[in-house]
Amino acid sequence: MDSEFGELGEEPQSGRRVRFSVEVRSARGSDTVVVVPLGELDHDTVEPLRIALEKHEDAGRIVVDCAGLDFCDSTGLNLLLRARSRALDAGARLDLAGLRPPVDRMFDITGARHVFQVYADVDAALAAGGAGDARPQDPA
Numbered sequence: 001m002d003s004e005f006g007e008l009g010e011e012p013q014s015g016r017r018v019r020f021s022v023e024v025r026s027a028r029g030s031d032t033v034v035v036v037p038l039g040e041l042d043h044d045t046v047e048p049l050r051i052a053l054e055k056h057e058d059a060g061r062i063v064v065d066c067a068g069l070d071f072c073d074s075t076g077l078n079l080l081l082r083a084r085s086r087a088l089d090a091g092a093r094l095d096l097a098g099l100r101p102p103v104d105r106m107f108d109i110t111g112a113r114h115v116f117q118v119y120a121d122v123d124a125a126l127a128a129g130g131a132g133d134a135r136p137q138d139p140a
Contacts, residue, residue, distance in 0.1 A: 020045035022052045031060030034122055038068035041076035049076070053083040053094075060092050063125045067098030077112055084116060093117070097125040 020039035026032070033056045037049050056062060064080065066072075084094040097119040099107060107113040119125035 020048065022048045024052050024056060026056075026059070032063060032126065033059040033061070034063045034065055034126075036065045036068060040071040041069055042071065042073040043075040046075050046079055050079055053079070057083070057086055057090065057092075062087060062092070062094045063097055063119075063122060064094065065097050065122045066103055067100060067121065069100070069103045072103045072106055077106065077110065081112065081115065095119060095125055097122045 018039065020037070020041060023036040023038070025034045025036065035049070035052050035056070039045065041049060053062065062083070080094070080096075087094040095117040096107075098121045099113070099118060104113070107116075107118075119128065
């Protein structure tokens, strides 16, 4: 696995926790990129995720591992929706994995959870190999 890392928050010397970081992993020989945002995704911290998603939008598939997200506001949600739309326009896909409360609740309340293909965790997403409908339907 190849890895990249970017962060936003306090300097490491201060001893304070970094508020938001993004790690990107890509498996050699695969067109899937796993983007791992950690911390609080909001208006003030969205830039590293935006950069990571744009940098890898030529991947055949992006899996966003949300297991490390403590919070996501409408700015983060809109970024993910726009990135998904760009991926679909390019013939690719953007899927989510590991949604946890309260992030899962926000995706559920807004209806965005039904827009994305959502997996229990990254392992399940990678095992599915991108199989499934890239445009999920609301359950009847």
